[in-house]
Every structure is written in C-alpha cells, then in structure tokens.
Amino acid sequence: MSDTRRHPSTENREVVIRVRGVEVGFGERMILKGLDLDVYRGEILGFVGASGQGKSVLTRTILGLVPKRAGTIEVLGQNLDELSASERRLLERRWGVLFQQGALFSALTVKQNVQVPMREYLNLSDRLLDELAMLKIEMVGLKPDAADKLPSELSGGMIKRAALARALALDPDIVFLDEPTSGLDPIGAGEFDELIATLQRTLGLTVFMVTHDLDSLHTVCDRIAALGDGKILAEGPIEAMLASDHPWLRAYFHGKRARAVMAGDA
C-alpha cells in the first residue's frame, strides 16, 4: 500500500471552509449540535463517523442544500448567508461535488454529463465544450471511447471516474466527495484513491471526502475529522486518530478491519 500523505502543519494555512457553531435538525431531532470545523487549502480531509451521524448532512449544509438553524459557514472567505444570488453562483463554480451513487444522468453520455455544469455556467462553443470534456475525461483515467457511452454501459469504477470528471468540469478549488470508493472492489478503490491524490497534487485541489474506507484514511488523507454526537470528536492526522482514547475512535481505528488494513492485507 503506497502512502501519499503529507502532514503539512496547519499553522498559517489558508482556511477554505470554516464552519462555526452549526446546528442542523429535522423536526425535533438535532443532527448537528454546534459543529466547528476548518478545512485548509490543498489538503485532503477525510470526514468519518458512525452511520447516520450526519456526515452527508454536514456536506449538504455546506453546499447550501440543507438549511441550518444556527451557526456560520464560510467558503473561500465568503459567508454563505451574506451572498447575493449572483455571488452565490460565482462561488458554486469554484466547487465540484461527487455524490454517493455517482449520480450521473442516465439518459446522457459521459461527455454530455461532464458538459452539464459547463453548459450551466460557461458560454462556450460546442467545439470548445467537446475539447474541454475530453480533457476532463482523460484526466480521470477514462479512455476516449468512454465519452460516448451511457452510464448503464460503464462499470462501477468507470461511473465514479465519470462523476469525478463532471465534478472537475469547472476547474474547482474544492471538491466534495461523498464516499467515493463505496461499492468498488479493493483494487478499484485503491486506484481511485491514487487518482484523487494525483489530481489533488497536480491541480492543488482541496478535497473534502466523506468516507468509511480505512484504506483511504491511511493512504490519501492528510487530516481526518471524526463526527460524533453532532460535533467533531477529534481531528488531526491518522496518527492522532490512532493515539486517541475516545471509545468510538478506538473501536474504529483499532478494530478487526482496521488491524487488517494496517497489516496491509485488507
């Protein structure tokens, strides 16, 4: 298992996502209870937590898809509550999202899927749109002939790559990945992790990645934040997670599956 992590100090680094005191609930049930989190420019942050704790809810709240009851969220220095509709649109161009199931449009080819955000936000000729889409398709390691295929003709790994190409369509500063390796076999998941690490390095992306994949946490994440009881239980590099004596973190990072990953035979 190759290790692509670096552990740059977070001191003096630009915070690109700043979450403060965020509360989100549905009816009587509070999911996020005053959550604080910083994501630094150029890092791959792995966001973990038991199922149902609210990882997707936080991601969707940052993206403005779920309303919050309290708190502030700043992305690239802009408070999301203070943006006009046009400022908001400009900001949305600077992030890309890969939702859990890939979420490609089933009636569109890979190339057309990649062009959806381009058509929404850019005013370019069809020829340029084709060139740009082919570039993104190549960037994620798909062969050119994948461009004219429908999602139903692709393997799970290819769908993830196509969805990643679409997330990269507008050359974003930040990419949000919701469980990008779920459903992939370990080799496919490892290759996808390598791809994310390579793209992060070459494009200087900031990556916010919700994941249950211990391999990803060990190999590509610079820092990890763990969610529990509506707040961040702990954050730091994998070493800090391994050293934590919080019961959930111990069970997660030192359980049977975790030991198999550390032994390299998972």
Ligand SMILES: Nc1ncnc2c1ncn2[C@@H]1O[C@H](COP(=O)(O)OP(=O)(O)OP(=O)(O)O)[C@@H](O)[C@H]1O
């Ligand atoms: N729109 C909604 N209305 C009501 N409840 C919701 C809504 N969205 C999420 N929830 C609830 O919020 C809780 C957190 O959900 P979320 O999907 O964020 O968990 P998660 O940590 O991402 O879990 P998993 O790891 O299983 O994907 C769940 O109990 C879910 O049922």
